[in-house]
């Protein structure tokens with residue numbers, strides 16, 4: 001399992017940097033490093049099929065997942081958020097209303 005994370009092929013590295021650039025303008029929590037791990041776990045290790053993300057907020061992590069599913073050539077991503085916020089923060093009603 002570690003091979004993909006520590007010995008990235010030039011092609012994979014280019015792809016990760018490409019996605020990183022797409023994710024950059026999206027506000028969110030997931031770091032680039034975490035996003036790259038998420039991408040590789042989804043692309044190479046998760047069973048093919050539907051991916052359901054609980055807690056997508058503005059979609060920063062969702063973009064990593066969506067690219068992984070696209071690149072593995074099978075599956076769909078459903079992004080879900082309650083918009084009730086996290087334990088440390090309150091409900092995010094303003095952001096939620098902006099998407100209405």
Ligand SMILES: C[S@@+](CC[C@H](N)C(=O)[O-])C[C@H]1O[C@@H](n2cnc3c(N)ncnc32)[C@H](O)[C@@H]1O
Pocket residue numbers: 027028029030054055056057058059060061062080081082083084085086092
């Ligand atoms: C840390 S933020 C999301 C970060 C996001 N994945 C990103 O990459 O920026 C956590 C989100 O999870 C949502 N959330 C918390 N519990 C949830 C649940 N049980 N189902 C769906 N969303 C939930 C919150 O409303 C909040 O928007």
